[in-house]
Amino acid sequence: MAERIRIVTDSLAWLPATLSQHHNIKVVPLHVHFGEEQFTETVDLSNEQFYARLRESRELPKTSAPSPGEFQDAYRQVAKDADAILSIHFTSKLSATFQAAQIAAAAMREEHPSLRIETVDTLQAAMAQGIVAIRASEDAAKGLAFDEVVENARILSPKSRIYFVVETLEYLHKGGRIGRAQALLGGLLNIKPILTLVDGEVEPKERVRTRSKAMERALDLVAEHAAGRPLGHVGVFHAVAEDVGRELVGRVESRFKVERPIVLSELGPVLGTYLGPGAFGLTFHCD
Secondary structure (H helix, E strand, C coil), X not given: CCCCEEEEEEHHHCCCHHHHHHCCEEEECCEEEECCEEEEECCCECHHHHHHHHHHCCCCXXXXXXXXXXXXXXXXXXXXXXXXXXXXXXXXXXXXXXXXXXXXXHHHHHHCCCCEEEXXXXXXXXXXXXXXXXXXXXXXXXXCCHHHHHHHHHHHHHHCEEEEECCCCHHHHHCCCCHHHHHHCCCCCXXXXXXXXXXXXXXXXXXXXXXXXXXXXXXXXXXXHHCCCCECEEEEEECCCHHHHHHHHHHHHHHCCECCCCEEEECCHHHXXXXXXXXXXXXXXXX
């Protein structure tokens, strides 16, 4: 009898709800704090409400990972119909989410010795993380053994690339997540930086003068990496910039062969805190 395997991830994957439900992926949400008020993204604070408050707030909101207890509650829920759990997460270099999942997983192993549970630090963000969770769910549905599902997730994680453009580096800087892009601060009026993740940390890739040129250059970077190969997946994301996101989807479709439907998602409160309104980007990999 095949193992019953469940996939867990966190809300920083920004999987559209239809996808997480279709693939039976349990999503554990993060939190955002405006002063003494705590909200849980995807639960009691809509994206629209968040960005309205972000624009009005003089101070950057604080963000926090789910607690180990919140992860353990999620694991208990999925363990009711699972023999094994694979928990797939946002880069540990920029969030405590993965560490909280590890602590909870260790507690679950003591609580349920027969339950197999593994955690994966993708060193990725947004749909670059989300696609690992989707593929793992598909592998589980095919009846692959748990060890194979885990190994495939670890192999896929570093394949993805992510390029994103922000209206301003102010949010990354204030939030302490700017990494090596610190070098771009100062004298950047009317410059649109193209950023990426390298080993799970933010790094500058290019800088151009307009949003349109930034989008075109980001697609050139995709083409350089793909070198004629089809794209195994594309996830396009934006922070209250749906028109820009849809334009980017159209440009990808006209320029590349994409083996799966392109996923378009709006980033919510936690990632929005650091990228700021108007940010956009894409993730992709070549199989």
